[in-house]
Amino acid sequence: MSDTPFGFGLPPEEPENGDEGKKKDPAGGGQGPGNPFGFGGLPGGGDNPFAAMFGNLNPNDLGAAFQQLGQMLSYEGGPVNWDMAKQIARQVVAQGTPDGVKDASVGASEKSAVEEAVRLADLWLDQVTSLPSGANTAVAWSRAEWVEATLPAWQQLVDPVAERVGTAMGDVLPEEMQAMAGPLIGMMRSMGGAMFGQQIGQAVGALAGEVVGSTDIGLPLGPAGKAALLPLNVAALGKDLSVPMDEVRLYLALREAAHQRLFAHVPWLRSHLFGAVEGYARGIKVDTSKLEDAVGNLDPTHPEQLQEALQQGMFQPEDTPEQKAALARLETALALVEGWVDAVVHEAAKSRLTSADALRETLRRRRASGGPAEQTFATLIGLQLRPRRLRDASRLWASLTDARGVDGRDDLWSHPDMLPTASDLDDPDGFVHREQLDFSELDKMLGEAAGGRAEGPGDGAGEDEGNGEGKDDQGK
Structure with missing residues (x-):
């Protein structure tokens, strides 16, 4: 896990030997996963989006550039300018991948x-x-269609984090000054929303x-009930494998259909x-002293100063409990x-x-090696999903299947309190054979989750005397 998940306040790492070893930001920016909101990499190049916007323009392009800047400053929506995010994501898709593969209609x-692969996967x-x-339909998406379909989920993931940061931008001034500084605060929030939108x-x-x-x-990034594959990316994944493409597609369809279930x-x-x-977003702390300095010195005629202040470490998430x-x-x-999913x-x-x-x-x-899951979470919310945990979890589910059968294994998904914990992943065999998790205990926990304790309210049944670690579902 990154020490500073959002990277605010850390300069980009310098490579040891020239360009060797430099980490590439999967989002295309210049600061790498350690600084996901470094606000670099607008189409056109450069670490400064305003320099990229104005630096190499001829006079005929100035009108369009100022129009774009006006749109950024006039944004009055939520903490992220999702219209800009969508526009830039579509531009990135249209440019194609680094190996020159362009998006295409399916x-x-x-x-x-794809439909046949998902149908067969569900049978297996x-x-x-x-x-x-869990799949009502099977769809084959282009890359642009994936962007369109998943943006609502990204909005739900990212908005809480951006909201916490955006709120701080309006709270740095004394209350008596906030009314007078309304236009400046509004501009800051608009710029912040645009910068978040650009990076996302x-x-x-x-x-x-x-x-x-x-x-x-x-x-679940896509619409509920839709099992989706991207044929262009499936082909790219299978290109260097000595595996028939039908098998690659079917294996990936199995994974997609299992997630859907x-x-x-x-x-x-x-x-x-x-x-x-x-919950993570609520714990973010903002270094308001740096933000106050940036606001106090901000020249409205040079909006790139806010972007520079952001890169210099305005936000310092604290490693809170x-x-x-x-x-x-x-x-x-x-x-x-x-x-x-891996086990089934x-x-x-x-x-x-x-x-x-x-x-x-x-x-x-x-x-x-840093595939989509790790890169995305490292970029957007600072979480690196450790492969060791995946292997431990897969081994635990397989052991549960051997010990309790398919039904006993899948019954654990009936309530979050019944799932293995992080410590259980360290000792899968101990969890599988723990006496407290025999079938009678599972039945008892299911009954309590569905209808409350048999004793009823007010009779002192708020504690589970048989298990010191048990939780009272009615008290949650």
């Missing part, structure tokens, strides 16, 4: 292949999990060139994951999701696909 044959999954199908647009656009479905990062039939899971992000708890909760939940997909594919083991290891290495 043809009829590719749509048919029926035999290895008690959770029914870069990140989402770059990610669209890598993801193969709607659940690559372990979160989990999110469709575990109703609390989405809010649990997104709530952990919001609340943030640690939120990140730990999110990391563990994501590891359990990905581990369950392997069980479904191992006897049917000759390349199942190779594809499984390829995707694990892709994640370990």
